[in-house]
Amino acid sequence: xxxxxxxxxxxxxxxxxxxxxxxxxxxxxxxxxxxxxxxxxxxxxxxxxxxxxxxxxxxxxxxxxxxxxxxxxxx
Amino acid sequence: xxxxxxxxxxxxxxxxxxxxxxxxxxxxxxxxxxxxxxxxxxxxxxxxxxxxxxxxxxxxxxxxxxxxxxxxxxxxxxxxxxxxxxxxxxxxxxxxxxxxxxxxxxxxxxxxxxxxxxxxxxxxxxxxxxxxxxxxxxxxxxxxxxxxxxxxxxxxxxxxxxxxxxxxxxxxxxxxxxxxxxxxxxxxxxxxxxxxxxxxxxxxxxxxxxxxxxxxxxxxxxxxxxxxxxxxxxxxxxxxxxxxxxxxxxxxxxxxxxxxxxxxxxxxxxxxxxxxxxxxxxxxxxxxxxxxxxxxxxxxxxxxxxxxxxxxxxxxxxxxxxxxxxxxxxxxxxxxxxxxxxxxxxxxxxxxxx
Numbered sequence: 001x002x003x004x005x006x007x008x009x010x011x012x013x014x015x016x017x018x019x020x021x022x023x024x025x026x027x028x029x030x031x032x033x034x035x036x037x038x039x040x041x042x043x044x045x046x047x048x049x050x051x052x053x054x055x056x057x058x059x060x061x062x063x064x065x066x067x068x069x070x071x072x073x074x075x
Numbered sequence: 076x077x078x079x080x081x082x083x084x085x086x087x088x089x090x091x092x093x094x095x096x097x098x099x100x101x102x103x104x105x106x107x108x109x110x111x112x113x114x115x116x117x118x119x120x121x122x123x124x125x126x127x128x129x130x131x132x133x134x135x136x137x138x139x140x141x142x143x144x145x146x147x148x149x150x151x152x153x154x155x156x157x158x159x160x161x162x163x164x165x166x167x168x169x170x171x172x173x174x175x176x177x178x179x180x181x182x183x184x185x186x187x188x189x190x191x192x193x194x195x196x197x198x199x200x201x202x203x204x205x206x207x208x209x210x211x212x213x214x215x216x217x218x219x220x221x222x223x224x225x226x227x228x229x230x231x232x233x234x235x236x237x238x239x240x241x242x243x244x245x246x247x248x249x250x251x252x253x254x255x256x257x258x259x260x261x262x263x264x265x266x267x268x269x270x271x272x273x274x275x276x277x278x279x280x281x282x283x284x285x286x287x288x289x290x291x292x293x294x295x296x297x298x299x300x301x302x303x304x305x306x307x308x309x310x311x312x313x314x315x316x317x318x319x320x321x322x323x324x325x326x327x328x329x330x331x332x333x334x335x336x337x338x339x340x341x342x343x344x345x346x347x348x349x350x351x352x353x354x355x356x357x358x359x360x361x362x363x364x365x366x367x368x369x370x371x372x373x374x375x376x377x378x379x380x381x382x383x384x385x386x387x388x389x390x391x392x393x394x395x396x397x398x399x400x401x402x403x404x405x406x407x408x409x410x411x412x413x414x415x416x417x418x419x420x421x422x423x424x425x426x427x428x429x
Contacts (some may be wrong), residue, residue: 010351014117018157046141052152073272
């Protein structure tokens, strides 16, 4: 298991979802991906994308205007 | 082993827009035992999702990407593909021309079906055919009886393209001929009447769905198309970057002179959004009162910037005062504060509004 980070600041949905999707395609089962975003739409869209693809959002934080979602990859 | 173990599970890719028709088309095929996965293309002009994040008044609305929501309701995977760069050629050079505005709907549909066909993933994962929610007569430009074979042919999908909602009005396709799907359980919808779709949704137990009045693309919008035409005309070049087309969705656009344009925020959410561009554009802010932020797009001179500050001040809370302090920040220069007299509304002609 390894931990990875993705900077999706300034991107508006669905771009953060697309970047998350493409990054997760490169990761292994059990890996963690921390995605940092500024579009509040990700709070809905990334968990929705994770649910339909079987991944798990294990943590969500909002700090100032940034949203940080941590995803556990399931393959 | 059961006797059915040798029967191959047929698979289809469905173009999911987030609207009702693609949702129904997918569901109808799933009901026939086909494994379906969705695909959604992000062109940069999609109305879905991203623009809701900009305006503060829209922040109160539920932020939902309808394509993702539809996929979740249907219980299918959805693959979202960034086609921003490739899509430029569709917008700039549509072989079949534009619709009422800058919408190249027929070329767009051909492009998207072709992308699904050409997508290596589909072949690698052994998918057999493609589904769209098209209905003959639904759209004046792209969804006509005459355009259906054009889309199938020019996309390269040929008879692997199934339109479940109007299949009975079209020749048999490969999945029908091979018996993967039963043609009798498909539909013969046509025209702009939405009642058949609404009745079908009800019969399938679909109670909630999205039906955007203006379609799913900003290029069908008259005002947006005019801004895009203005952008090309002012630059003398028919091209764009993602930031260009995003900024066309934000603020009021005024062009006091041919060589520069002002993008003036209308509320707090747009103020924050424009702030994100402060390192690429000259930014004018209202300092002494509440008021908008504005970007200067073009090659404005010092004199132009002073005048632009007066224009921006007109939209702030100090519009009726004698002087307002404004800041002007050019990307490679120090911040400059100036005191200006707000331009009276009578001196802002309608022709400046893009």
